[in-house]
Amino acid sequence: MDVSRIDGAHVTVAGLGVSGLPAARALHGLGARVTVVNGGDGPRERAEAAELEALGVEVRLGPVELPEGTDLVVTTPGWKPSSPLFAAADRAGVEVWGDVELAWRLRRPDSAEWLAVTGTNGKTTTVQMLASILKAAGLRTAAVGNIGVSLLDVVLGDEEYDVLAVELSSYQLHWAPSVRAHSAAVLNLAPDHLDWHGSMEAYAAAKGRIYEGNRVACVYNVTDPATEALVREADVEEGCRAIGFTLGAPGPSEFGVVDGILVDRAFVADRHKNAQELAEVSDIQPPAPHNVANALAAAALARAYGVEPRAVREGLRAFRPDAHRIATVATVDEVTYVNDSKATNTHAAAASLATYEHVVWIAGGLAKGATFDELVRDAAPRLRGAVLIGADQALIAQALARHAPEVPVVDLERTDTGAMAAAVEAARDLARPGDTVLLAPACASMDMFVNYGKRGDAFAEAVSALAPDAPYQR
Template sequence: MTATLSGPRSAEEFAGRRVVVAGLGVSGVSAARALVRLGAEVTVVDGGDGPAHRERASAARESGAAVRLGDGGTLPDGTDLVVTSPGWPPQSPLFAAAQAAGVPVIGDVELAWRLRGPGGAPWLAVTGTNGKTTTVQMLAAILTAAGLRTAAVGNIGTPLVDVVLADEPYDVLAVELSSYQLHWAPSLRPHSAAVLNLAPDHLDWHGSMDAYAADKGRIYEGNTVACVYNTADPATEELVRRADVTEGCRAIGFTLGAPRPSEFGVVDGILVDRAFVTDRRQHAQELAQVTDIAPDAGPAAPHNIANALAAAALARAYGVPPQAVRDGLRSFRPDAHRIARVAEVGGVTYVNDSKATNTHAAHASLAAYDPVVWIAGGLAKGATFDDLVASAAPRLRGVVLMGADRALIGEALARHAPDVPVVDLDRTDTGAMAAAVRAAAGLARPGDTVLMAPACASMDMFTHYGRRGDAFAAAVRDLAGGAEDAR
């Protein structure tokens, strides 16, 4: 099931409507609170009934919403509209009941877009299989450097509904959008948007790669100035070709090489713009040095250079001057667990990329280092690892495997990198990460990088990829302390 354009179209039209909000997460509680303020009769439903659900239910009830726990599949009588949280799959019984009753279903992003109104802040939107959060944060830093009131929002930070209803208006928003959110947002029309890359992910939710790509491509619909795509990923350009955009909207590529006209790229270590210049056939505008990208974090990995180019393209599409691109990239600080340098111990650099929860992200991370001792494994989520291992094999010094589905990676290593030493840790206890770091240290030589880029989800051993990254960083610090004590 997909969202439709029916239902209330402005803030005033929600008054008196009976609205069901699906899900008691952050976005669900935000939607419920806003809808109550607009005069809607709101019922929040959620299939869970644990302590955390009850605590959030209390907060929703305090705002004036009714809450029904333990039953997320029954549609209350008289419902006019369903607003879903992003994670609820289209096959959910609640949506089947809504479809049978002729009740429209929209997502929290669609709700925010409708509440935004015609005079609301423009949205510069970003999606992709990987790199969304980093790119949106880079974009927000650039917009801030240009003196604009902005925020990094959407699938990151503050819920969009809260932002569009804020008392102090924003000039422009940097919006991260997941495929889930785009699926339920049929009327979304950003100022400009970027699809960073496409690789198989969340196929259990979408049903197929084609459906996943189609939902990602929704971000380009109705763009007014620029559809930004990755020249190294033809699937992103194909989504631009399929999009129904506003007359005059342009396709803008980004590349790690020298750019052609209407592209952003890199020339002699300089990020340049050949799209938003007076004579793009003869002229390129210098924006920043590659070394300007989060300089405190160390040398920028190739995929973060690509992220910076995409952010720069969206900012320039909005009219930001070149100096603001440079200043914004200099001020940007990456989140923890994303290519985060932890320490150097005995001439070996230890890098935490716990956020690399799929093969596409791990591929980008591995491509940034040579030689590398790779710590990998966890929950594979149906992924296969042959392509990843085959591409990384020439740069692998060794591999340490851990987690529930480590054997899948081990089998790929046996096929494509049989000479690479592998340590297989058959344990999932709290000390497993420390053992993995010690094993990696035993494989590494001075000048190497020990990289934790698991290519898998963390929930077999940790509640969140952040906890996994924290455990890695703590183990590295312990290793560093032990090395210091041994002197």
């Protein structure tokens, strides 16, 4: 469907929430007849429905069917491709766009360039680092997309931007075939969301869409060959370059680290002989290896856009990560308690566990089709103990029994929100002075909490209860 035909068209929006509401409002404002369908019918959904109905948007809560006469479906990211709604749309010859696809098609011809980031882990941090660097360069920018700021609101809003730092999930990319970024990065690839995509191949293909049509740079992870393979398979514009990043010394056309210095051997004169210093590892907080990798990817995208080295250093120095990302909560009785509730899959948890020498690990939740053998096998030498909670804790317990049988395990067999306080107490009993109690669940949170942030808050509050007078960070 041509975007010019939206005025007067009947558009069905699949889902409410942070993506569905802006899509419905935008389409209604453009003259479409909008019907929102949503399977949930709870208090939040009814409140959001009332907000849209006040504008004149029809909302149908409960069992979902394709409304008769639909010309276009715009879906929010959470709806699986296998949903009956999309099968019905296919039978009717109706296109399905994601909210990101809609934003791309509605943007103005002179609108801001997109520097796009995806990957199994590190997307949000990298996009925030990139935005900080771009701001340090004096550019009008914002961190948008899967980070929680609607691209539709940005591209249709009154504020003008030079360039956008855009986080894109595999869900969003699946439904966004037309997006063509200035430059893009795939940070890493590991099994995740396989229950949504159906296979690792489909998941990787969705991630790879971010490179399609890139004009200047496709940024990939040198130590993750799957990301370079996606670059090789992408159909890019002539002259677009493959730019690698590595925690080691970089080769030509790469970013890397030499003696604690982040260096650029891609966007310099005679990259075969020269390198440009950008920042020091100590400029990055926290300077954990995976966070340094995020900084290198952000720097590569910024440099692809033409940002000077000074702004890279200033932007990284100014950046501070969000809560729930390897955040130290408190130290109690010589044991450090760290909140990495954002580690919602095995790849993120592995990076978090590798940061600390001796760990009492709090894990569990919704596995989303993941397996834990590789994670546990690699982390076993660091584990002082493990405390398991959540719906799929048995999967982690089985992996521990196979690969770390000597590690003491407390299986709380609980999925209520109060389980976190019990988990922190159990972890305290397993820890020794100098250890780290680490919340890195390797699972999603929705079996027990609204989101990973609420899970991290529960952890911080439980730690606070151990030592009420100790300063702590939520």
